[in-house]
Amino acid sequence: xxxxxxxxxxxxxxxxxxxxxxxxxxxxxxxxxxxxxxxxxxxxxxxxxxxxxxxxxxxxxxxxxxxxxxxxxxxxxxxxxxxxxxxxxxxxxxxxxxxxxxxxxxxxxxxxxxxxxxxxxxxxxxxxxxxxxxxxxxxxxxxxxxxxxxxxxxxxxxxxxxxxxxxxxxxxxxxxxxxxxxxxxxxxxxxxxxxxxxxxxxxxxxxxxxxxxxxxxxxxxxxxxxxxxxxxxxxxxxxxxxxxxxxxxxxxxxxxxxxxxxxxxxxxxxxxxxxxxxxxxxxxxxxxxxxxxxxxxxxxxxxxxxxxxxxxxxxxxxxxxxxxxxxxxxxxxxxxxxxxxx
Numbered sequence: 001x002x003x004x005x006x007x008x009x010x011x012x013x014x015x016x017x018x019x020x021x022x023x024x025x026x027x028x029x030x031x032x033x034x035x036x037x038x039x040x041x042x043x044x045x046x047x048x049x050x051x052x053x054x055x056x057x058x059x060x061x062x063x064x065x066x067x068x069x070x071x072x073x074x075x076x077x078x079x080x081x082x083x084x085x086x087x088x089x090x091x092x093x094x095x096x097x098x099x100x101x102x103x104x105x106x107x108x109x110x111x112x113x114x115x116x117x118x119x120x121x122x123x124x125x126x127x128x129x130x131x132x133x134x135x136x137x138x139x140x141x142x143x144x145x146x147x148x149x150x151x152x153x154x155x156x157x158x159x160x161x162x163x164x165x166x167x168x169x170x171x172x173x174x175x176x177x178x179x180x181x182x183x184x185x186x187x188x189x190x191x192x193x194x195x196x197x198x199x200x201x202x203x204x205x206x207x208x209x210x211x212x213x214x215x216x217x218x219x220x221x222x223x224x225x226x227x228x229x230x231x232x233x234x235x236x237x238x239x240x241x242x243x244x245x246x247x248x249x250x251x252x253x254x255x256x257x258x259x260x261x262x263x264x265x266x267x268x269x270x271x272x273x274x275x276x277x278x279x280x281x282x283x284x285x286x287x288x289x290x291x292x293x294x295x296x297x298x299x300x301x302x303x304x305x306x307x308x309x310x311x312x313x314x315x316x317x318x319x320x321x322x323x324x325x326x327x328x329x330x331x332x333x334x335x336x337x338x339x340x341x342x
Contacts, residue, residue: 083161
């Protein structure tokens with residue numbers, strides 16, 4: 001009988017202990033959950049208030065003419081421009097030099113690079129030039145070290161170089177696909193890794209990533225090119241996030257996404273709704289965006305209002321808009337093919 005009583009007493013005590021544990025657990029978790037809800041509500045309200053400020057600030061700066069807007073001074077800054085031998089790169093190099101920047105021109109084409117350098121020296125500007133194969137990681141790193149030793153700390157990096165072969169997927173050689181990726185996106189990793197640490201040490205720097213509207217909308221005969229330009233968008237956004245998360249607020253990042261540019265890269269293409277952009281205009285707009293420390297620059301500006309449609313409209317409707325109204329695939333069918341790689 002006594003054993004039974006003991007068992008009953010033990011069982012009763014165990015029940016009380018369990019009840020106490022459950023109550024204590026409730027006491028512990030309830031304030032924590034309430035605290036989390038309060039924090040979320042507080043941060044959401046703060047976000048909404050700041051959003052009003054951000055929108056008004058953006059409208060204010062958008063409406064303010066560049067002539068009276070404070071712009072970043074580039075005088076004395078060392079600026080590396082990849083693909084400086086021709087097209088937008090050449091125009092960028094000339095315009096940056098005229099603003100007082102010390103241009104470091106990179107290109108794989110020796111003759112084209114020499115033309116850019118000759119133009120600058122004839123105008124009395126100092127320029128440093130380097131023959132670089134961006135598809136070769138070792139070449140990028142070695143050249144970056146030369147720049148640091150011979151020119152000094154780089155204040156701005158403009159990853160402008162790009163290549164396109166203009167073939168459908170089944171026509172593209174494996175070598176062409178790999179080259180497109182190496183030049184259009186992988187080289188960005190090597191250049192940024194080479195120059196960003198010094199920017200962080202000095203607390204001053206600017207990374208400019210040249211993407212494309214083809215990196216926002218998939219384009220016919222550009223499975224390699226579009227994919228790499230989509231990658232540049234992700235690269236820029238992730239890099240921007242890392243810089244801000246670690247408090248590097250004085251290291252700026254700008255993504256540039258232009259429409260077709262009349263540089264020869266897209267020879268034969270005849271867009272239906274908008275004419276090709278001229279390289280001089282693109283370079284001028286890029287530099288204005290850089291000097292404003294803008295995060296995104298889409299050219300022409302009207303394109304950014306069309307981009308949300310691909311997520312909001314039915315897929316068949318998007319295709320009909322692209323195929324029937326814009327005639328995007330048809331315009332790309334006349335693209336002159338580039339020499340393919342074996």
